[in-house]
Structure formats: structure tokens, C-alpha cells
Amino acid sequence: MTTEAPVAINGVDLEAVAGLVGAVKDDPAAGATTWHAEVRWTGGFSSEARVRSFAPVPSDEPPALGGGDTAANPVEQLLGALGNCLAVGYAANASAAGIVLDDVRVDLEGDLDLHAFLGLGDGNAGFESIRVQVHLASAAAPEALVELHERVVSTSPVGHTLQRAVPVTVELA
């Protein structure tokens, strides 16, 4: 007879998630979090973003925009952050619902008019719209996957951030 540890569904540590849910239920203040990043300019249009002790992630612009084309640019990084956030959401909510996922792929695109960024107008310099296509591979019932999808979209931190007007204060130190 062998005693096996419970296999985490989708590789997700459900115990850790349940522990956090319990902690935030017991003490709502435990749900209040603050996140940080530090960016250093590295010349031209290139820079690096540092988060905690992880290796810095490079940023640059394509040649048409005057950059050195060494890395994804900031608006592409923003799309990547949304896709990563959705991926976590599918993994977390599928696991909680007992749905095994074989694969998750997220394709993202966003439209942006360069006029304001280039100083040619006062309009919106940011994304006008963002479209996302999610490819889920799973043996679960289609209805279960639709329910999963709706839950993920309605609770995505990066998704909510983009769909709301967030107060951003930028000050010279």
C-alpha cells in the first residue's frame, strides 16, 4: 500500500489558493495588496522593467518608431500582461471547478492611433479597442467551458484595469 500526495489539478496548488481565500474572508484587509515595478532607461527607446528579484525584462521600439527593435514595446507588453492574466484565470477557475485543461492559448490584438503619441493631435494616445481570442483544449463539456470563460472574464485583474478608467498619478520626484 502506498500513500500518494493529492495530485494538483492543472498543476495548480489549490490548497494555497484556498488558504488565501480563507484568510481574506476572515480578514477583508488581507485582500488589500500593493504591487511594484521599477523601470530604468537604458538609452534610445530601450529600457528595462524590474519586479522583485526577477531578471529585468527588456523593452524597445521597432525601427519605424525610432527604436532598436531588441524587444517587445510597451503596448505589446500590455497585451501580453492581459493574456497572462487570463491564462492564470483559466487555470485557477478551471481547477476550482474540477475542469482539467490540456492547453490554453490566448491571441490578443489592439488598435492604436499614433497621432497623439507623435504630438499630431490631442486625442487618445492609447488603445482604442482590444480583441482577445481564447483557445481552450479540454475534454470538459462545452457548457462548462463557456461558464468557466464567463467567470474568468468577469474577474480578471488586468481585464478590469483596462476596462475601467484608473486614476494614474505621475510625479517628478
Next chain:
Amino acid sequence: MTTEAPVAINGVDLEAVAGLVGAVKDDPAAGATTWHAEVRWTGGFSSEARVRSFAPVPSDEPPALGGGDTAANPVEQLLGALGNCLAVGYAANASAAGIVLDDVRVDLEGDLDLHAFLGLGDGNAGFESIRVQVHLASAAAPEALVELHERVVSTSPVGHTLQRAVPVTVELA
């Protein structure tokens, strides 16, 4: 007598930027751009964002959130994207104004309540507010740096994206 190529201020290729500005002025449709990213789930709470042909950028969650703690998480990536966008903005606008920058550092933080993400409420799952401190090192006059700062903040693509409600559609393929 030697003929030297013009030295790009701050390492910025002003000719490329001027060319793009001219092209968008001549043909406003040239300012309409679409950007892409693709995310692949890699098990647990980890995933990778791919942009063009660059190396994939990893994503994960800290242990308290049930992750493997191998990379910055999506909301930290979003802060990094904002910082990188501002860094490009300072480099571009300083160069256009003839301001030499010795250093640019951007510290970012954002507040996020976990209740909605954890399924404990229907509120905002995203950032409630984002605060940014910019450290500019330059011999330029303080007034010139304040003017630069105001121009950058008012034309930042990622900044505008966060400060507006962007339509985001997420569909199951």
C-alpha cells in the same frame, strides 16, 4: 577634415521619428496601427507571452497566490509596461526638445483588492489606483524638465490606456 555622422541625442534616432511624423501627417491612415501578442499557458499559474520573434517573457504568481514564483505576475507586468512607456516618452520628447538626459528611473506602484479575483465579491478586480514617481537626471533647467514631464504624461499610450475605459472583447475561439 572629417565628416562625422550627426550624433543622436539620448541615443534616439530622430530622423526615423521625424520620418514617421511626416508620413502620418501626409497620410493620417498611416497612424492607425494594430499590435499583437500571443500567450501560452505552461501549467499551474505560469504562462509565456510572445511578441513578434522575441524570446517569450515568462509570467507566474507568488506562492501566497498559489503560483510557482518564477516570474513577475500580470499586474506587475502591467506596471512595468507603463514605466517602459513613460521611459520611451521621456527619451523621445527630450530628444525632440534638445534636452540631454543622463538617467531616467521610474518607480511604480498600484493598489489592488483581491476580493473580486478570489470570487469573494463582484467589485473591481483591477487596480484601484496607480502611483508613479519619475527620477530624471539632466543638466537641463528645472522648468524645461517640468514641461517635458507634462508632455510625456499627456501623450503616453499605456498611460492613456489605463486612464480610459477601453472596450475589451474576449471570445472563446
